[in-house]
Amino acid sequence: MAPGTDVRYGDMGIYKLRESVRRILNLQQKDSPVIGSRLVFHFGGYDPVSPTKMYSRFVRELTRFRQTWSVASSASALLVAADRAKWTIVSNGPNWRVETDHQLFRWDDIMAGYAHRPVWWRLPMGLLAFADFVAGGVLWGYARTNWRYALFFLYPYLLLLVMVVASSYAAELAARTSGSIAIGIAAGVLTFIAFYLGPGRWAYLPVAFDDWIFSRSYIRHSDPELERRLDAVADEIISAARARSVDEILLFGHSLGAVLAVDVLDRAFSREPDLGSRGPRLVLVTAGSSILKIGLHRAAGRLRDALARVSRSPGVFWVDYQALTDVMNFYKTDPVRECGLEPTGRPIIRTVRISRMLEPESYRRVRRNLYRVHCQFVSGNERRTAYDYFMLLCGPLPAEQQARSDEGAASEIDDNGRLLYAAAPSADPARTQIILGR
Template identity: 50%
Template sequence: MLRGGDADRDAQAPNREAPTGRIARRLFIHIGGFDPAPPEQVYRLFARETGRFRRVWSALTTMTEPEHRPDGADWTIETTGRNWRVSTRIRLVRWDDLMEAYAAAPWWRRIGRGVLACLDFVVGGALHRYVRTAWRYALFFLYPPLTVLAFAVAAGLGGAALSRATGSALAGALLGAAAFTALLSGPGRWFKLPLAFDDWTFASAYVRVPPKILADRLDRLAADIVAAARDGEVDEIVLLGHSLGAVLAVDAIDRALALEPDLGRTGPPVALVTVGSSVLKIALHGRAARFRAALARVAVADGPFWVEYQALSDVMNFYKTDPVGDAGLVPSGRPLVRVVRISRMLDPDYYRRIWGRFFRLHCQFVRGNDRRTAYDYFMLACGPLAVRETACLPDGPASAFATDGSLIERAPANVAAERAGSEIVLAQ
């Protein structure tokens, strides 16, 4: 079954070949963040958001139904512009099944484990480094434990008031305990505290060693990347990691390089894209030696191209930071950091409606845009330009397409824009 709404118009599209050297076939691997959405839900969201992509870029799309497998799901999207055509195999790497194990525990246990995990990040020096590196992220970190503390204070004050009024310390203690439980089980769940604490519980464990089921999955992903590079059936391999998925993406590339040190130097180009990244969330923990070593190896590998996109309005990413240098490693010139504006991606009225909905803003990195800007998730997945070229253009894909959606004939972008990792490239 074809999806996308414009399948019936596909035959009417101009049958012109893409300019020489452009991408016609791509393997695009997506690793999402700590969001317990099953592959079916991710696929439906992807299909829905292609509507925005088609409107903004005057493109046509057709999509196959997903093929499910234990590690995720695959589907193909065919994208046609005025003078270009791209076939992309989307590979979704799932780990929502790992999150289900956390969610299966009672809410009070999830919150208790999460509080201990947050304390682990404080003791491990991460909070201090968050404040120094990206204070907005420090506030995001403090949100769950401070909310629990506020509930405890409110319940304690209520209990104390009843104790004074009745002269019974027992009555006050019982009321305080009942109120605290009610706040956690009611408003606490509305504020998604159990999920937020699950995130930190997982991160605390990952700092030391990934769960075996996830490590095995990353090993299989690394082997698939290497096999695709050796097969040479695609023009580009892209691995995009969003949020905590960016950590897994770095880990996967490190494992792939261990299997094939020439990855990206021979065969098709390989690109690592990290968006709304939590790389420093893990790397700034004092005990994250294993991950920092992997990060250091990926940072100096000259095969895969690495670009990271950051945004001010996303409090769940590390804004204007160097994921390598700020992790205490020697800056290597990677990744290329592009600072973009989510407000420029969306219709102004819609942006005003979602402003303050931090998780929704965070997820815009993997949604369709309302405007042509320097960052576009679907152009990275479905567009005719290689990720390296898109990332190095001054205004990203907005620099390369005419109003009618045709690709402007030009020489490849000057990759001198790929600067030292400590240099931040601002984009409008």
């Protein structure tokens, strides 16, 4: 005890003592460079596949993680609920162990609802979505921030236009040849159906239409079931932060899922403004983000408000990973600034190269598949790079430490999967000593 310290054992003295202990433990937890447990809420993009398929993909890509980082990692059995799919991952190195509670936010059934709609409904609703987004100023916004994304937006509608023109020529040719307008109309309709069911499906035209129809619905707040699920996850985040049973709570948003992740976190902050200031680290990771897809629409005021609040909150660390070769994200852009909001320094922007995540031969095979390139943000890497999806979810280093390092975890994990720098007890409990892990 330091000389001159006055310790009182009354009620106020005990209260202050308890608060001091809490502050010390909290500081120790915040400054510790090693994660032992992590809770992950994963928000996927517009990819209407079942939780079983998502789990199978995850387990398959986990094999790459083990090989690339020379670690042991295994996933538990899949548990599927109405609004969540859950599994646990246990990862080990020679001197570290991490248990990850992985929770996949389910909205595949919501997407399936759009996919089951008939063509006669999907086409006019898709055209309505196009008109709504153009009128909302997004085409100019996309062209201003990332011309590649502007082309991605126009792609399904240009493809539809080509199909309509080709079908019209087929109808005219059939009418002239047969001398019957009815036969011409029938030929045109059949040609369009053939294009739609053949090249159209191969080119993901129905899914692209559904994506934009859903995006318009999200902006107009017309899906009460989605709203309910987002509220439920926000409450779970608050409960997990209060329980303090994990070292890190990580929200991961890929593609359009980045919008949902920001939305959920904002809902959590509206209920608990000081969320993240105590207890586990709170981290938001967005990768291949489509935030500006929604945020640049004039009617997306709710999302812009959420962006402003999340970016100003001191309780959360936010990093946004972007890649030039991914045409479905916005490269070298600050989503907060581009939405016309006051910049806050959050998120920190990290640009990565997908070509460096894969071996040259593997990258040559997938580089022309735009969807596959986009999904590398949630796939296993074949090479150690600054960005690694599985290392963020399953590795021993805090996500913030990985994001702020030029090499990510690559400079902290040796060839045998050993963590080079590990936390050790210190004489001063308010500090954490960093020692070389031998």
